[in-house]
Amino acid sequence: MKADPQAQRRMLDLQAVDTSLAQLAHKRKNLPEYAELDRLARELSALEDERVRVQVGVDDLDRDISRLENDIDQVRARAAKDQARLDAGTGPARELEALQHELGTLARRQGELEDAELELMEQRESAQNSLDEVEQRLAALREKRDEVERTRDQTLAEIGREEEFRRSGRTPLVSDLPADLVALYERIREQTGMGAALLRSGRCGACRLELSGSERTRLKAAPADEVVRCEECGRIMVRTEESGL
Template identity: 40%
Template sequence: MPSAPAADQIRLLDVQALDLRAQQARHRRDHLPVLEQIAELTARLVDLDEARVASATRASDLRRAVQKAEDDVQSVRDRAARDSARLASGTGSPKDLQALQAELEILVRRQAELEDVELEAMESLEQAESEHASAKEQVDAITAQIAELAVERDAAWAQIDAELAGLAAEREAAAAGLDAGLLALYVKLRDAHGGIGAAALAQGQCLGCRMPMNPGDLRDIEAKSPDTIVRCEECGRILVRGAGK
């Protein structure tokens, strides 16, 4: 059965306590409430930015549609102006003038139709530009919120990182000179058992798994040399005896 100085086994509990504190600090670092807020806002930002891009594209398309409608209306107006001028001049045969009059009437109706198309396109453009402005405003607001939360996150991370650095220094000091085999076994068990590789034996139970031991097992443990490394029969962790003495 492996062994290590009893004093080293007791000191191992100090290492365990520091490792637990570091584990808790890392958990806090990974689960800061601000991280969830940033994630939620970032997801919203993605959706809003897609809406902003879509509205910008639609507004661009509608600007071209408005320009085309304006050009079409202007073309009809120019043609009607030329026909009106020719009609007013009285130049041409009665048949030609009659044809001009008929064409002018058609152009007037066509102009009215095209102006309706132009108006509809302009109204659609106004709505698209309004939607784009609203989406951009929301994108800017959420981007600013995320930036503020990132400052809060970075400050919290810096504080926890400083705490972890201090714990690492304390842990190094606590582990200095410990039996190498004992420390290696502890690390292996710690990694396999949720961060706890060693626990005190107190009041007839392992403080790692909180399982009480029967009197026979306790007598067997007490009969072993203080330097013998004892393992909990239930959880397999190192049982540290005499920690409370």
């Protein structure tokens, strides 16, 4: 293939743009924020499970406390009824004595229930403190996640603007180059990731290998407008005064 030497040199500009675009694509795909968001998602999931577990404990204690309060209310109501009957002083002495005995039993029962309720309330306070602590950690993690997402989105926007700028500069480069040269370049780039490189000091700028003696001789004899390729990696080698031929 033949191409004007100046057109071949402009291939290096095109390759520089494509290298920048490839780097930007790699950066987009491998943002550190992705790994950080994955880590935060796992932590949030585990902490949410813990929150649910602690919340269930608080709810269970609330139900137990409510049940005890109902029992205490029933004992108080029964004791008030018995006390009213006793204060009225009507009825046989044996019945009044039984009421006094029952009032003593009810007082002990009320004390037991209130002691149990107090213990549960202390447990409930401890459980609520644990729940509050978990919810604070959840809020902090969610805030951290939101912050990382904002950083990710800002970085992606910056990458997008840079990509747009690079692509806008690529279009006129491609338009000014011979179509067959661009087609060859694109085919090689699709296969290897790089279409063209500078031949500098007898080394291919793509694979970094030094040319053999016979290859140097061949390239030195090749016309300036001949498109040459590296015998090792197959990329287009652009010859300039730096090529060392």
